[in-house]
Amino acid sequence: MTIRSHNSTDKEHIWHPYSAIGSDLPIFHVDSAKGCKIKLKDGRELIDGMSSWWSTIHGYNHPAMNAALNSQLEKMSHVMFGGLTHDPAIELTEKLLEVHDDRLNAVFFADSGSVSVEVAMKMAIQYWASLSKPDKQRFLTVRNGYHGDTFGAMSVCDPVNGMHSLFEKTLAKNLFAPAPKTPFGEPCTDEDVGELTQLLIDNKSEIAAVIIEPIVQGAGGMRFYSADYLNRLRALCDEYGVLLIFDEIATGFGRTGKMFAYQHTDIIPDIITMGKALTGGYMTLAATMTTRDIAKTIQSKSPGVFMHGPTFMANPLACSAAVASLELLSSYDIEAVTENIAEQLEIGLSPCRQLDKVAEVRILGAIGVVEMKDPVNMTVIQPTFVEHGIWVRPFGKLVYVMPIYVMTNEELAELCAGIVEVVSKL
Numbered sequence: 001m002t003i004r005s006h007n008s009t010d011k012e013h014i015w016h017p018y019s020a021i022g023s024d025l026p027i028f029h030v031d032s033a034k035g036c037k038i039k040l041k042d043g044r045e046l047i048d049g050m051s052s053w054w055s056t057i058h059g060y061n062h063p064a065m066n067a068a069l070n071s072q073l074e075k076m077s078h079v080m081f082g083g084l085t086h087d088p089a090i091e092l093t094e095k096l097l098e099v100h101d102d103r104l105n106a107v108f109f110a111d112s113g114s115v116s117v118e119v120a121m122k123m124a125i126q127y128w129a130s131l132s133k134p135d136k137q138r139f140l141t142v143r144n145g146y147h148g149d150t151f152g153a154m155s156v157c158d159p160v161n162g163m164h165s166l167f168e169k170t171l172a173k174n175l176f177a178p179a180p181k182t183p184f185g186e187p188c189t190d191e192d193v194g195e196l197t198q199l200l201i202d203n204k205s206e207i208a209a210v211i212i213e214p215i216v217q218g219a220g221g222m223r224f225y226s227a228d229y230l231n232r233l234r235a236l237c238d239e240y241g242v243l244l245i246f247d248e249i250a251t252g253f254g255r256t257g258k259m260f261a262y263q264h265t266d267i268i269p270d271i272i273t274m275g276k277a278l279t280g281g282y283m284t285l286a287a288t289m290t291t292r293d294i295a296k297t298i299q300s301k302s303p304g305v306f307m308h309g310p311t312f313m314a315n316p317l318a319c320s321a322a323v324a325s326l327e328l329l330s331s332y333d334i335e336a337v338t339e340n341i342a343e344q345l346e347i348g349l350s351p352c353r354q355l356d357k358v359a360e361v362r363i364l365g366a367i368g369v370v371e372m373k374d375p376v377n378m379t380v381i382q383p384t385f386v387e388h389g390i391w392v393r394p395f396g397k398l399v400y401v402m403p404i405y406v407m408t409n410e411e412l413a414e415l416c417a418g419i420v421e422v423v424s425k426l
């Protein structure tokens with residue numbers, strides 16, 4: 001039996017994420033997907049442990065999501081946003097206002113997570129320019145971060161994971177504090193914000209904003225950290241006159257156990273980015289939100305507008321998917337749903353703690369991470385997961401899952417059992 005169906009057009013001509021054309025790494029051909037299962041061309045069905053990179057929170061081919069998209073499709077799939085508006089954008093904005101703190105009330109719709117990060121960074125720079133502080137154009141962040149693949153976003157990704165040396169001549173030189181160390185649930189120590197504080201003191205006249213993934217650092221290491229660290233960070237940003245950007249592209253819409261990760265804290269950011277699960281994983285769409293005061297300040301000086309406007313801004317189909325997704329989310333008790341997933345992951349993954357090759361098992365909200373002592377061999381591990389009927393895509397030392405919210409306890413148990421078996425045989 002062939003363990004993969006690797007179409008030659010795909011192999012010879014198409015890039016996949018972080019891949020090489022012509023690569024022999026296994027790749028699997030999907031036919032369709034429904035609920036929590038991905039069906040391959042060869043007929044095998046896989047329980048999806050990745051939610052297609054944090055996005056398909058309600059599962060594939062969801063009747064309510066499909067109905068919303070079909071109905072929008074019959075009205076219009078797209079119309080330009082310059083000089084025109086439409087119901088999907090307005091309804092989505094109203095839903096976003098409902099789920100956020102009242103102070104976050106100005107929305108910019110972008111086409112992907114990375115672009116929403118660019119937008120957030122441009123907002124911060126324009127804000128300070130309007131306040132006659134044009135020197136504030138740098139960003140401070142922490143190591144192990146991931147904010148996307150475009151140049152601005154890349155410049156605040158972890159310098160090692162993000163291969164900054166490769167793009168050195170063109171990448172903005174930003175500032176990096178150590179990654180937060182205080183574990184989730186514990187009070188932040190002075191030491192944990194020590195270097196960060198010093199960087200703020202030394203560079204405050206040049207720093208536009210601090211950008212950080214709140215509570216969970218995703219693609220840069222799947223690390224969980226203290227909400228109190230963010231309370232401290234907020235106070236430091238206020239003290240040294242720097243804006244605070246939370247990148248909630250991965251953490252947003254319930255993943256960490258709260259609707260947004262900042263809701264674990266007592267504070268709000270000045271600017272927030274959202275993407276991934278925004279449309280329930282149906283379409284690409286992202287959003288950047290800020291406060292009325294920042295929006296007003298940005299437009300208070302020349303050129304009098306915020307300088308960004310993508311062709312597919314607020315695409316109606318994507319907005320209608322997001323409206324449907326938020327409607328579904330409001331029908332869940334997200335804290336109860338993620339608490340149950342966390343319990344099932346704890347039960348299911350805890351046998352990994354006994355394995356020699358495992359460094360740590362950690363769980364927060366609907367995220368389960370098995371950190372290995374050494375990087376896994378993708379050529380071997382990926383087909384093995386598929387043979388076990390599960391879709392799990394590790395990176396480096398990290399074997400992790402972000403289940404679909406509607407997964408049954410049986411499916412969660414099967415997913416975890418598959419992981420335990422594969423990892424124990426490595």
Ligand SMILES: *Cc1c(COP(=O)(O)O)cnc(C)c1O
Nearest residue numbers: 112113114146147148218249250
């Ligand atoms: C995925 C991700 C991005 C980038 O989003 P894209 O849609 O892939 O451009 C940015 N920040 C975080 C935290 C992410 O997880």
